[in-house]
Structures are given as C-alpha cells and as structure tokens.
Amino acid sequence: MGLNHDNAERLLIVENLEKVYAGRGVLGTKKEVIALQGVSFSIRPESTLALVGESGSGKSTLAFCLACMERPTSGRIIFQGNEITALDEKQQRAVRPQIQLVFQDPARSLNPRFSALELVSEPLLVQGRLHKRKREDRARALLAQVGLPQEKALQRAEEFSGGQRQRLAIARALALEPKLLILDEALSALDCSVQAQIANLLLELQSSLGLTYLFITHDFAMAGHLADEIAVMERGKVVELGAADRVLREPEHEITRRLIAATPRLGSAAHLPQVV
C-alpha cells in the first residue's frame, strides 16, 4: 500500500490479519461476522499511527488482537521482530506488558472505588514485580509523570474529573513500561479543552519515554494533529494508508474523503452541509 516494510526498523508489523466471529443469528442460523479482512500495516518505533474509522469498521477488534486479548483467525502480528501470533498463551503473557491499551471511557475502565495509587500499582502487583515499598514509589512517580498532583494519590477514582481519570488510565498503562500504547478512542469522551491537555501529555510522554502509539479514533482533526501516518478503515479493511500530511491534503479513497468532509470544523464559512 505504498510503504515498504524495513522489518528491522518497524516496531510492529501486521500482515493480512483476519478475524471472523462465528455467531448465531435468529432461529439458530449460522451467521459469520467478518470483523477484519486482509489488514496490513506497520508502525515505526517512537512514531504514531492513527487508525481512523467509524463504528463497525473493526478498529476495536484490531486493538484487541494486537493486545493479545483476541486470537486472529489468520494472519501475522510481528512485534519487535517476534511473531507473537505464533506464540502460545504462556509466551504471549510475557509479551503483553509491552503492549498496553487505554480505553475510551475512563469511568468504566477504572474501578471507581479504588484509589489512584491502588489503580496504578495494580499492574505491578499482578505481574509480581517489586515489593510493596518500591511499588508505591513507582506508582507515585507515574502519577507525577502524567501530571496528577500527589495530594490526589489516595483519592478514589470516582472523585476525579474525566480528564484526570484518563491521565490515571495512562499512568496505569505505563506501569509495566510498554513499548507500544494502543489508545482506543482515548480522547473521544473528553471535552475539547481537556482533549488538548491529554494530547499534549501524550506527545510529551512519547518523546520522554520513547513510546510508540496506535491512536484509534473517528476524529480526523485530532488524528491529523497527533499522527505521523494515518490508516483509514472501513468494514474490516484498510482502505487508505500513508503519511499524515498526504492523507489529509490528497486523500485517495472515497471513504477518506467522506470522513474528512464530515469532520466538523470552525472555519465554517466554506463548510457546507452534505445533503442527507
């Protein structure tokens, strides 16, 4: 699709990924849902690939497959040179800390009754690393890194605002020192000014920690701002893939053009509505 894969250089390579869900329709008929079809792309280390698509395009399924939470029906995922799709369950568990997910709705992905400190230490606890004192120190350091004040460390998640909770989710994802962070619509539920704050945080963390991002969204404006490369998905297929500037200025596929046109924008004298 226009990008050559220097295998040694790419952090993540996805080749021909397919995911089919066997379901049952009404009255017991067999109904297959093809969530992903022939998906191929790659991400350079310390860069950001934005995956843009609407609901039903397969973005979240892709995120789950990459995070080793779902097994693809066929295809390969090569992470840091290792083919993780060929690994068994136990081996995959060793890889998981390297790839972390941040979800859209922090209200639902974080246990509201846990304190910030507990939430961020949990991954460390589960992985059995470090003993208690070290864990707490690391957790506090992470909170500081995402811009949450130390006084709030013992506050429960339900007492945080949306933006603060998302910072918490990011801190938690960073606990195991991942190389790749998959942000599944992580900014979509936030207010505009808060989105800007978190976007800045992400950029900062990328340069200070050398993180690589897969930024899944349906917002082309934010994708264009944060990403080096953009991939556009529709109904389980990647329909366009290229450098961010190129995709925005000269979109090749009709879906891309449609999505760009549908993104609301401020300079709207020229923004005429499409006929429904």
Next chain:
Amino acid sequence: MRYFLHRLLQAAFLLIGVSILTFLFSALAPGNYFDEMRLNPQISPETVAALRAQYQLDRPLPVRYVRWLNSLLHGEMGYSFAYNSPVAPLLWVRARNTLLLTVIATLIAWALALPLGIWSATTLGRLPDRALSGVTAALLVIPDLVLALGLLIIAVRTGWFPTGGMVSVGFENLSPVQKFRDIALHMELPVIALVLSALPILVRHVRAAFADVLSTPFLRAAASHGIQQRTLLYRYALRAAANPLISLFGLSMGALLSGSLVIEVVMSWPGLGPLLLEAILARDLYVVIAGVLCSTIFLVAGNLLADVLLYLADPRIRTEVVAR
C-alpha cells in the same frame, strides 16, 4: 420455543433426581415407622418383622424405589403406614386446603405490596416512606411462629376469629352458602398471618425496583414530552420495574406449598404442613417423599412461569441487539 422444551426436560430430570435423593435420605435416616412398635413389649418382634415384610420395608432400596415409581404411575404415590391408605388421596385433600390459604394470601399480599411499594418509592426519604420502612422492618423481624401465636391470642381474647381448624362443628349440616361462609371465617386468621409475614419483603422489593426506575433518563425524557404522571407511573415505570418483580413472583409461587407450614400447624389448619410434620416425626416414609416432591414441582413450575413471563415482558430477551 426450543428453549422451553429444553427447560421442561430439565425440570423432569430435576424431579426424578429429587425423588431419588429424598428416597435415599429418608430411607437412610435411622429408624422407620415400626420402631415405636418395637419398643412396645406387648407386640412381639415377629409381628413387627411380619408387618415390615408386609409393607416391603425389608426389600433392598432400588427395588423399593422402582415399586414406588410404579405406584406413582398408577396415581397412588406410595402407601401411608399411619393412615393405612395410598398417599395420593391424603395428599390432594391437604394440598387443596393449603393452596386455598396460600393462593389467596399471595394475591392479597401482592395487591397490597404494589401500591404501598410505589407510594414509598415516590415519596423516597420523606415521612410516608420512612414510616413504611419502619413498619416493614418490624414485621420482618417477627418470626412466623410468634406472629401466628400472637394472632391466636388476639382471637382467643377478643373472640373475633375462630381459633383454629378449617370448619366448625356441625359443618356437614350447613347449607352450601353457610359452608362457604364458615370456611371463609376460619381462613381469616391464617391468611392474615401469611400476608403479614410475606408483605415486608414484597413491599421492599417493589420499593427498590420503582425507586431505581424513577431516576432513569427515559422516565425523565417521557416527562419532558408532557406525558401525564399517571401514565408515567403505571405504564412506563411499572413496565420497567417489572423484571425483578416477575422473578420474585415466580419464586413466591414456589413457596405456595411449603411456606405456610408453621402457620398451619399453629392454627390447626388441615393443610399439607401438619401432614408433613406428622409424617416426618412418625417416619411415614412415602408421605414424606410425596410431600417433598409436590413442593419441588411447585418450585420448578414457579421458576418456569417466571421465565415465561420475563420472556414475554422484556423484548430485550426476545430479540437480538443490533451491533453498533
């Protein structure tokens, strides 16, 4: 539809399993009906042994089980030693009496619990709700036994109610209308007792279900369209609150035969309760098994009924959810 056939089959297996278990436990429990006789020095051990053989109590368990199943298929459900008759006719009469009480009590309890629970939910936190909560808490705490005895004492002291039994002396000589009135009169006290013991739980559940629904966004949205309070409450809120209440209703069906035991015994109502109690104490094996089986049937039927009602009431169970 397939789902329900599946459930019916499950229910059948369940009943068979219960019957085996009950059989096993009762038979394995120490002692049998003729133990008392053995203690009596006037009856010779040979007579006891002969009686045991006559009633087939000396045969091995599986054989007795099969014979019992056979008797079941003939509509007899085994043989009662104490009453010297097949179990079935005994059971039906007693079960009928029990159902008379419990069905009426259940209907009255629900008829009272709904408006009370709704009233509580609509005045949440304020005086009517708090007062009602206090009353239900008090009723919950009082054991059935104490309740029944208390009511009996009132009956005795005031003479407002007959103090036990189902019919008065000389019942046979009354006209049909008088008979009806006589039974109704005797039913008052046990029904009151049953209603009072069931009411607090029902009211609390209704209150909880409604309080939940009253704060939902769709109710507020309906109000924003100008839909009147009455429609909101009885069409919108009730339908949404129905789910947990339907499950509860199914469960209360299950208790129809078994929940009234204490009250029946205390008030001498000739229902299944006293029969079962006597039978257990006297080791009247087949009566016990039949009684347990009957209660189980009601329990299973009640659950099945709840599932059917739930299926009919909630479209989300019936139809698929569209993928976003």
Next chain:
Amino acid sequence: MSMAQTMANPPKTISPFLQVQDLHVAYISRAGQKSPALAGLSFEVRPGETLGVLGESGSGKSTLAAALLRLLPGNGEIEKGVVLFEGQDLLRAEPRTLQRIRGARIAVIFQEPSLALHPMIRIGEQIKDVFAAHESSSRGVLRQKTLQLLAEVFPTDAARIAESYPHQLSGGQQQRVLIAQAIACGPSLVVADEPTASLDPSTQMEILSLFRKLREKFHLSVILITHNPAVLAGFADRVLVMYAGKAAEVGPAEKVLGSPQHPYTRALLQSMPSQLEGYANQRKSKLPVIPGDAPNLEVLATGCRFEARCADRMELCTRREPAVVNVGESHAVSCFKYGE
C-alpha cells in the same frame, strides 16, 4: 389538520421568545451540602433563531436543559430566577400548565439517546404516547400521525422502525427517534443537549442536516447545547459561552467563534487541533491549552471564576465578579478587560 399545517402557521409571540433571568440552580446532597450548578445565568432566545450554548463539563449546561422545564432530578433545586416564555414564568407555573407546555410548546432532547427511550416499549408506541399526552384523537388517527412523523426522520424505513424496540436501532437512529418525539406536537422551541456527542462523524453530519431541514420546515427556534465549538459553526445564529455556571460571552456566531473576546472562549478555540482548517498549527506541536481543571463550584473564591486559569488576569479579577459589558452589535462579554 396535519402537523405540517399546524407548524406552517406558528403562533405569533412577543419578542424575545424565551428569556432567562438570573437563574440559580443547585444540587443538595442527602447531608444538606449544596453544590451550585448555575449561578446567575441570563440570556434570551429570539423567535426563529438558533442559539448555540457552548459549555464544557462543569459549566452547568445540562442543568440548564433540565431546569427550563423543571425536570431536575430529586436533589436539584431552582433557587432563584425567572424563565419567561410566551408571557409566563415557567418556574412558577402550575403543574398543569407546565405539562401542557412540555412537548407541545417547548421540547427537550436529553443526552445519550440510548438511555432516553423506554427499553421495553416499541418505538411507534413511544411516539404515539407523545401525541396522546396532548390530544385526545382516536387510535387510528394517532397511528397515522405517528407514521407520518416517522417518515419525516426516516424517509425509507418508517414502518419497520415503528415496530422496533430501541435496542434494535443504532445510535443515529435512536437520535432520530428522539428528534421525532420532540417535534411531534409542534413545539416552537427545541432544546437539544449534546445531540451529536456519542455519534460517528458522518452520523453527526446527518443529524445536523436533519435538524437544519426540520428547523426550516417547521420554523423552529433551537437551543443547541454542546462542548464542541466546531458543531456550532455554520449551524447557530448566536452563541452563548458558559463557564462555571454563568455566561462568559454571548454574541453572533461568527463573532464569538471567529474573533472571541472572552479569554476563556479564546483559549478554548485555540486549544483545538486545526489540521483541517485553513491555518494549521504545526503537526505534533503542543497545543496551547487552558491550564488546570474546571473549577469546583462548591468552593469558589470571590472574583471572576475564570481568573485562576486566565492568561490575561489582572489584580482586579480577584476582587469581584465582572459585570456584563457590550463589545459590539449584540455581543456582550463578562470580563474586566472591557470595562468595569
């Protein structure tokens, strides 16, 4: 008389159409603790105009939507203020009057379409109920009207949608149903709270187009509440910017969105990524953000509410709250920069 005919002859009203004066709303916890949500909000809506209310979390925008028709939750309390509509104060109207106004003169579309419909009642029924609340026609007539109305928002699928349950519809379809319910009895004002928030961009565009079409056809006045300024561009005539329970700025949409005067509005608009606009910030550069978080209204210091996060703050800003100052043709700002 068909609905289109009713709507083509809107009742004549005195202007302004809706006037909110000094509205104060607070939420009271069980323990008696007060959480203010609106602290003296005033604005007006002119007949036939679309007012965009721009507010982020904590600004009180959703409280506003509920308070207009007195639909606050149990712990919400309207402490002060007047809402004048067609000559009467909605906050002091009798329950019967209020019930007649709800849905028939003013309609509110709340957030989260998936939660705003009764999960166990068919769509057609739920729409019929709206009609039935305001007129006593026969079932046949109501059914007719329901299908007619659904055809407005679902040009092809109306009959099938009428038989469906809410969980069988997509988010966009549910939103259309809510819109249909709102316009059913021919209101003159529709208040929509974040109608596009949980939707995909193309669905968002369809919904906004639908709004435009209906607004045109039925001469609706609209209050569109959102946190995304871009949604209001090209849709609203005037924009009211809310911050911490009060109005920060209000004026013609091109002015407020194009050359904002209030420091908050300015900072908010600047913080949005602009790759798709004519002027683009450098990609992957840091966006100019508003530092800090939305203020906690329970513990407010004296002075301007935005002062702690304001780039232009002065000493005066801590001493008292700024009054409203006119800075242009029906463009007003609440900021000391423009006068005292």
